[in-house]
Amino acid sequence: MPKSPHSSQAFPRPFTTVDVVIFTVIDDQLHVLLVKRPTGEAEPYPGMWALPGGYVDIERDKDLEACALHKLQEKTGVKSPYLEQLGSWGSASRDPRGWTATHVYFAILPHAAIKPDPDSHATEIGWFPVKGDGIGRKLAFDHTAILETAITRLRSKAEYTSLPAYLLTETFTLSELQHVFAVVLGRPVDKSGFRTRVLSAGLVEEADGVKTGASRPAQLYRLKSPKNLTFFPRTFNPRKE
Amino acid sequence: MPKSPHSSQAFPRPFTTVDVVIFTVIDDQLHVLLVKRPTGEAEPYPGMWALPGGYVDIERDKDLEACALHKLQEKTGVKSPYLEQLGSWGSASRDPRGWTATHVYFAILPHAAIKPDPDSHATEIGWFPVKGDGIGRKLAFDHTAILETAITRLRSKAEYTSLPAYLLTETFTLSELQHVFAVVLGRPVDKSGFRTRVLSAGLVEEADGVKTGASRPAQLYRLKSPKNLTFFPRTFNPRKE
DNA sequence: TTAATAGTGTCTATAAGACATTATATG
DNA sequence: CATATAATGTCTTATAGACACTATTAA
Numbered sequence: 106m107p108k109s110p111h112s113s114q115a116f117p118r119p120f121t122t123v124d125v126v127i128f129t130v131i132d133d134q135l136h137v138l139l140v141k142r143p144t145g146e147a148e149p150y151p152g153m154w155a156l157p158g159g160y161v162d163i164e165r166d167k168d169l170e171a172c173a174l175h176k177l178q179e180k181t182g183v184k185s186p187y188l189e190q191l192g193s194w195g196s197a198s199r200d201p202r203g204w205t206a207t208h209v210y211f212a213i214l215p216h217a218a219i220k221p222d223p224d225s226h227a228t229e230i231g232w233f234p235v236k237g238d239g240i241g242r243k244l245a246f247d248h249t250a251i252l253e254t255a256i257t258r259l260r261s262k263a264e265y266t267s268l269p270a271y272l273l274t275e276t277f278t279l280s281e282l283q284h285v286f287a288v289v290l291g292r293p294v295d296k297s298g299f300r301t302r303v304l305s306a307g308l309v310e311e312a313d314g315v316k317t318g319a320s321r322p323a324q325l326y327r328l329k330s331p332k333n334l335t336f337f338p339r340t341f342n343p344r345k346e
Numbered sequence: 347m348p349k350s351p352h353s354s355q356a357f358p359r360p361f362t363t364v365d366v367v368i369f370t371v372i373d374d375q376l377h378v379l380l381v382k383r384p385t386g387e388a389e390p391y392p393g394m395w396a397l398p399g400g401y402v403d404i405e406r407d408k409d410l411e412a413c414a415l416h417k418l419q420e421k422t423g424v425k426s427p428y429l430e431q432l433g434s435w436g437s438a439s440r441d442p443r444g445w446t447a448t449h450v451y452f453a454i455l456p457h458a459a460i461k462p463d464p465d466s467h468a469t470e471i472g473w474f475p476v477k478g479d480g481i482g483r484k485l486a487f488d489h490t491a492i493l494e495t496a497i498t499r500l501r502s503k504a505e506y507t508s509l510p511a512y513l514l515t516e517t518f519t520l521s522e523l524q525h526v527f528a529v530v531l532g533r534p535v536d537k538s539g540f541r542t543r544v545l546s547a548g549l550v551e552e553a554d555g556v557k558t559g560a561s562r563p564a565q566l567y568r569l570k571s572p573k574n575l576t577f578f579p580r581t582f583n584p585r586k587e
Numbered sequence: 588t589t590a591a592t593a594g595t596g597t598c599t600a601t602a603a604g605a606c607a608t609t610a611t612a613t614g
Numbered sequence: 615c616a617t618a619t620a621a622t623g624t625c626t627t628a629t630a631g632a633c634a635c636t637a638t639t640a641a
Contacts, residue, residue, distance in 0.1 A: 117404050118359045121436070121447050161436070163358055163445040168437035193434040193449045195362070195402070196409035204404040206362050208434045208447065280593070297595075298630050320591040321638040339580050339629065521620070538622075539603050546602080561618035562611040580602065
């Protein structure tokens with residue numbers, strides 16, 4: 106890695122930040138969590154909505170992921186969600202305060218699990234429905250582009266992995282699982298094909314109990330290995346293009 | 347993003363670096379470029395091999411990718427290879443000099459295109475054959491793990507995209523293309539299936555001319571859209587597992 | 588008994604794997 | 615003509631899509 110362009114290490118360092126894209130499903134629609142930028146004098150993008158995040162605190166954060174988890178827990182109260190690194194964005198121009206590089210993570214979690222920490226509410230937060238490749242308004246910094254990347258990543262991984270399963274709580278029915286896939290993909294998913302796909306991939310195992318409702322009760326399932334994504338041997342929808 | 351943990355921005359910033367994992371095929375084997383760490387007194391990991399990289403220079407580098415391209419050109423002379431961000435690694439412990447975050451890119455290019463800049467040769471460089479998930483020796487910093495991630499990414503993308511095609515020069519025969527896939531995947535690839543796969547995905551188009559040898563001449567092809575990866579509708583080898 | 592949703596079955600389409608066969612150049 | 619490799623063809627297999635059909639509960 107190193108070999109400084111200067112002989113000592115006393116040259117200007119960029120700012121280092123971490124941002125988190127947090128997805129959930131509310132009312133059958135994909136939503137993303139945003140925070141409102143402060144309105145102070147020297148603040149960039151005052152009053153605009155942005156991804157939650159902030160500077161890395163080298164005293165508190167032992168690594169980037171710990172920093173991301175901290176920010177996630179602050180906003181949602183959730184401790185161990187599905188968390189994956191999305192990438193990093195760094196340039197001289199993305200923040201008027203100077204050269205910054207941000208490390209972006211994306212998390213996906215069930216809406217029922219969210220209990221925002223009542224302490225840390227200096228900043229206003231909001232859940233915005235995802236429409237197309239964004240939320241239909243411009244965000245602070247380069248967050249519009251980052252969010253678009255996150256949405257694309259989420260959708261494309263839904264085509265060949267079990268990612269959307271993390272939108273559900275521990276046990277769920279196959280219909281519910283099929284439904285979150287349909288929500289994320291933005292199109293209907295065939296029941297029969299979906300079930301064989303999920304079962305033959307060994308994604309789930311039966312849990313005790315059934316979910317009752319106004320009709321036939323549905324078998325409950327849970328993820329067979331909740332720690333790891335399952336990869337399907339093909340993507341959805343190879344038919345035509 | 348921001349909202350500083352302190353009220354001003356005058357708190358310690360991590361170091362920001364960029365590293366590049368550069369792959370090529372030499373003698374039918376995948377190789378990776380490494381550089382030797384300097385042996386000075388205060389240098390971490392003196393004399394060990396490491397990924398090429400270094401501090402971001404906020405005067406020179408307008409963004410992270412420009413920085414990666416700069417480092418790539420310094421070592422290989424290549425200006426516009428296939429370059430993709432691999433991820434970032436940042437922690438308090440990965441470099442004894444302090445909290446650092448590195449943004450890692452990976453590049454893949456034809457061996458024939460490489461002409462290392464004769465100027466910038468303070469550091470010794472070497473090409474190491476990839477065996478399994480590494481090169482069979484420990485690298486400086488956390489570069490062993492980073493290299494492993496890069497190799498995994500390269501192999502897994504070879505299963506469903508055209509990535510290995512960037513190991514070839516502008517025109518190539520289908521046999522040559524099949525061969526680089528086999529080298530990257532580390533297993534033989536069936537000719538017939540490979541050809542229909544490549545042709546029906548619209549990955550290549552015929553170029554003028556043929557490549558002659560000791561036998562029947564082979565049609566030359568080129569990438570139809572060299573700027574973008576092509577995605578295949580399925581991964582290779584779904585058979586058994 | 589009807590409505591609603593769970594769960595299964597059947598048939599087709601797509602693309603890959605295995606492997607055989609044909610084509611065309613050189614020496 | 616022998617050899618080597620290019621290029622194509624045939625048959626099988628795995629899994630998805632479309633959609634019909636059966637099963638089981640509550641009201």
